[in-house]
Amino acid sequence: MPSKQYRKLGCLDVNPTGGCAFEVRAETEEEVMRLVADHAKHAHKMDNPAPEMVKKIKGAMKSVSVTV
């Protein structure tokens, strides 16, 4: 069965004590960052993630293979 590599990130990966179960999965890191930024803006009132936050997010990102 063919599978695809996806990038995955959950709010809990970045902030384990935050209690937010939001999770995002996309084909590219850019897309994940875009979705996460959107979520952070609406759910966490974070308008522009600070460079340290972006670094943290990228570090917490995981690769998963998804069967297509």
Ligand SMILES: [Zn+2]
């Ligand atoms: Zn969240």
